[in-house]
Amino acid sequence: MTLAWTTFPLIWVGSLVTTYDAGMAVPDWPSTYGYNLLFYPWQTWIAGPWDLFIEHGHRLLGAFVGLITIAFLVVTFRCDRRRWMQWMALGMLIAVIAQGVLGGSRVLFDSRFLALIHGCTGPIFFSLTVIACVLTSPHTTREQAGTCSSAGHTLQRLSLFTAIFAFLQLVLGAHLRHVAVDTSHEVFRVTVFFHLLMATVVLAHGIALALHVRRHFHDYRPLRRAANGLALLLCLQMMLGGATWVVKYSWPTWLADFQFAASYTVTAQSLPQSLIVTAHVALGSLILATALMLFVRSLHLLQPSLNATSPNHRGLLGVVV
Amino acid sequence: MYESKTKRWSLLFFVLGISIMMSSGCNTSEAPFLLNTVYVRAKKNEGLGELNAAQQKNLADTLNAIFGTPDTPELPQIAGVDFPGLVDLEKLRVAAGPVGRNESGRELGLYRKHCVHCHGITGDGAGPTASFLNPYPRDYRRGTFKFKSTKGTDRPTHEDLSRILVQGIPGTAMPSFRILDEGELDSLVHYVRYLGIRGELERRLIETAADELEDEELFLDLDQPGSGIFQERVSLIKEELAAIVDSWTETQVTEVPPPPVDWGSDASIATGKKWFFSSTTNCSKCHGDTALGDGQTNDYDEWTKDWTLKVNVNPLEDLEKIREYERLGALHPRNARPRNLRQGIYRGGRRPIDLYWRIKQGIAGTPMPAASSQLSDDDIWHVIDYVMTLPYDALSKPQNVPENQREIR
Numbered sequence: 001m002t003l004a005w006t007t008f009p010l011i012w013v014g015s016l017v018t019t020y021d022a023g024m025a026v027p028d029w030p031s032t033y034g035y036n037l038l039f040y041p042w043q044t045w046i047a048g049p050w051d052l053f054i055e056h057g058h059r060l061l062g063a064f065v066g067l068i069t070i071a072f073l074v075v076t077f078r079c080d081r082r083r084w085m086q087w088m089a090l091g092m093l094i095a096v097i098a099q100g101v102l103g104g105s106r107v108l109f110d111s112r113f114l115a116l117i118h119g120c121t122g123p124i125f126f127s128l129t130v131i132a133c134v135l136t137s138p139h140t141t142r143e144q145a146g147t148c149s150s151a152g153h154t155l156q157r158l159s160l161f162t163a164i165f166a167f168l169q170l171v172l173g174a175h176l177r178h179v180a181v182d183t184s185h186e187v188f189r190v191t192v193f194f195h196l197l198m199a200t201v202v203l204a205h206g207i208a209l210a211l212h213v214r215r216h217f218h219d220y221r222p223l224r225r226a227a228n229g230l231a232l233l234l235c236l237q238m239m240l241g242g243a244t245w246v247v248k249y250s251w252p253t254w255l256a257d258f259q260f261a262a263s264y265t266v267t268a269q270s271l272p273q274s275l276i277v278t279a280h281v282a283l284g285s286l287i288l289a290t291a292l293m294l295f296v297r298s299l300h301l302l303q304p305s306l307n308a309t310s311p312n313h314r315g316l317l318g319v320v321v
Numbered sequence: 322m323y324e325s326k327t328k329r330w331s332l333l334f335f336v337l338g339i340s341i342m343m344s345s346g347c348n349t350s351e352a353p354f355l356l357n358t359v360y361v362r363a364k365k366n367e368g369l370g371e372l373n374a375a376q377q378k379n380l381a382d383t384l385n386a387i388f389g390t391p392d393t394p395e396l397p398q399i400a401g402v403d404f405p406g407l408v409d410l411e412k413l414r415v416a417a418g419p420v421g422r423n424e425s426g427r428e429l430g431l432y433r434k435h436c437v438h439c440h441g442i443t444g445d446g447a448g449p450t451a452s453f454l455n456p457y458p459r460d461y462r463r464g465t466f467k468f469k470s471t472k473g474t475d476r477p478t479h480e481d482l483s484r485i486l487v488q489g490i491p492g493t494a495m496p497s498f499r500i501l502d503e504g505e506l507d508s509l510v511h512y513v514r515y516l517g518i519r520g521e522l523e524r525r526l527i528e529t530a531a532d533e534l535e536d537e538e539l540f541l542d543l544d545q546p547g548s549g550i551f552q553e554r555v556s557l558i559k560e561e562l563a564a565i566v567d568s569w570t571e572t573q574v575t576e577v578p579p580p581p582v583d584w585g586s587d588a589s590i591a592t593g594k595k596w597f598f599s600s601t602t603n604c605s606k607c608h609g610d611t612a613l614g615d616g617q618t619n620d621y622d623e624w625t626k627d628w629t630l631k632v633n634v635n636p637l638e639d640l641e642k643i644r645e646y647e648r649l650g651a652l653h654p655r656n657a658r659p660r661n662l663r664q665g666i667y668r669g670g671r672r673p674i675d676l677y678w679r680i681k682q683g684i685a686g687t688p689m690p691a692a693s694s695q696l697s698d699d700d701i702w703h704v705i706d707y708v709m710t711l712p713y714d715a716l717s718k719p720q721n722v723p724e725n726q727r728e729i730r
Contacts, residue, residue, distance in 0.1 A: 051428075182353075188450060188452070249454060265492075267499065268500060
């Protein structure tokens with residue numbers, strides 16, 4: 001739980017780094033201007049330029065998330081007897097280390113391509129933390145489900161597809177954000193087209209999912225809440241996507257006859273611009289995580305055996321909370 | 322049944338996702354300045370020679386030898402040509418190159434951080450996002466700029482360029498960069514000029530090459546640096562460069578006379594209205610009888626005309642040629658739209674002095690002509706008077722007409 005709650009800000013700050021193109025504000029890694037990450041003088045950090053502030057902040061937060069992941073691993077090994085859960089915790093630790101190294105290499109090689117991958121894998125780690133959250137939550141472990149119905153299968157399929165599409169959408173979005181300087185306008189155009197197409201696909205799936213859950217799993221509260229939340233997030237995300245376009249590239253020409261569009265001047269790196277763009281990126285991760293969460297819950301619905309050996313969650317809770 | 326299907330699909334999408342990820346971005350190391358191939362093709366369509374690949378590469382190499390690369394710009398080391406206050410190497414180095422900071426914490430790569438996705442690495446105005454934007458981002462390589470204080474097609478002043486950077490251009494995608502400090506804006510202006518000078522020299526060299534080169538002949542054959550033709554070409558470069566630099570240094574702000582004493586009165590507005598609808602100025606022919614910008618809307622700007630109408634390629638008819646251009650990276654030709662004057666939004670600034678400059682000397686690169694030869698200074702002020710009342714006119718905003726607003730139409 002804590003892990004997910006600290007990873008989400010990490011995604012925000014991470015995307016702020018790209019919004020402000022601050023990735024190269026600190027040219028070395030793992031040290032910051034020659035200092036050990038943790039011993040970089042905090043006065044210089046706080047008082048320094050904004051991009052250095054967020055880049056170094058992103059590093060500190062990343063290290064913090066790493067520490068929590070280690071704690072999570074320890075707790076899982078001690079309190080959770082589910083073998084695969086222990087594997088997952090280990091996998092998460094490896095993932096967070098890999099993500100850190102990827103971020104570091106992005107700086108060392110000053111590579112937009114690595115930055116792009118780092119931006120795509122971040123949300124995956126975040127999703128892992130959310131899934132871990134679901135799997136260790138007392139809800140999941142206590143609730144006895146197991147309706148092996150076709151409705152369950154549909155749920156599973158819908159949520160899996162939503163998650164896959166949401167991830168592809170994230171990858172496309174990352175392409176739009178990390179455009180190479182010599183990308184041709186055709187390539188960008190095609191990417192935008194697919195980003196919009198994928199947006200409708202994800203939205204359609206999300207809404208279908210919410211309707212499906214409403215019809216068949218009305219009584220299963222966590223599921224219902226997650227599905228409704230997902231649909232809501234998707235609508236919000238669509239609006240943010242449109243807003244992102246406007247704050248970066250102004251209103252489309254067919255609105256030019258309206259006063260609000262004609263008089264609008266884009267302001268580079270203004271507060272609304274960076275907030276909206278960053279929120280759009282962060283919400284993308286949240287959507288992916290929610291879809292995966294639904295998928296995991298649906299698996300659990302279909303295979304109650306997953307929690308046959310229920311963990312000692314009192315111990316788990318004790319440490320995590 | 323369901324599950325195996327699901328698995329197969331998910332595998333497919335996974336592979337697809339990875340391949341999308343791999344397909345781009347691998348070549349981000351150093352973006353080169355690419356030759357203005359659209360212009361090369363335009364010269365061919367005009368009836369001049371066609372440059373083969375080796376000749377084009379030779380031209381590109383020549384330009385790189387003079388101006389350096391996007392990562393390490395250089396100033397031309399040509400005796401007799403210097404850049405007094407125009408392009409400063411220190412400032413270029415701050416604006417050019419990859420994004421980052423130097424040892425002393427100064428931000429570098431400003432152009433790539435803030436401008437390149439619209440204006441492109443060579444300043445061709447065809448960056449990745451360009452095809453969605455209307456108007457298209459500025460192509461600096463012509464040296465033509467729209468919103469400036471100087472005469473006709475003269476180059477803009479330093480203040481003109483930095484004013485645009487600070488204020489942005491309302492109603493277009495050009496952002497305001499007021500977050501940047503003065504030094505950073507300064508560096509960017511220097512870099513814009515650098516790209517402009519480079520682009521203009523490139524155009525002139527392409528013109529000469531297309532005109533003069535025999536088959537297989539290189540513009541600058543480095544194997545024969547002593548030959549007469551080599552020396553001739555070097556001095557040609559020098560002359561052209563000197564002329565381009567002069568056009569930037571000698572540009573002058575147009576003085577703005579004070580408005581006439583009756584400025585702002587009903588009589589002044591009426592005079593302005595008369596001129597607006599007269600056939601001397603033709604304002605209403607383009608901007609429309611309603612001034613909604615719906616008069617003549619099928620013209621093109623000069624950036625587009627360079628490779629279309631001026632070289633006998635009609636954007637609406639010679640579609641095959643247009644497609645060839647687009648394959649070379651040109652943006653699809655679009656009509657230049659006269660401004661809707663009833664909105665009271667002026668892209669080049671809303672002070673009366675801005676309107677004076679726009680109307681007196683036209684908007685370079687666009688169909689908007691200079692009124693300097695038809696109208697006296699006072700009459701220009703009257704026209705401005707009329708233009709500035711248009712947004713409050715009954716047709717524009719019926720509910721907003723102030724009580725004391727005079728009846729205009």
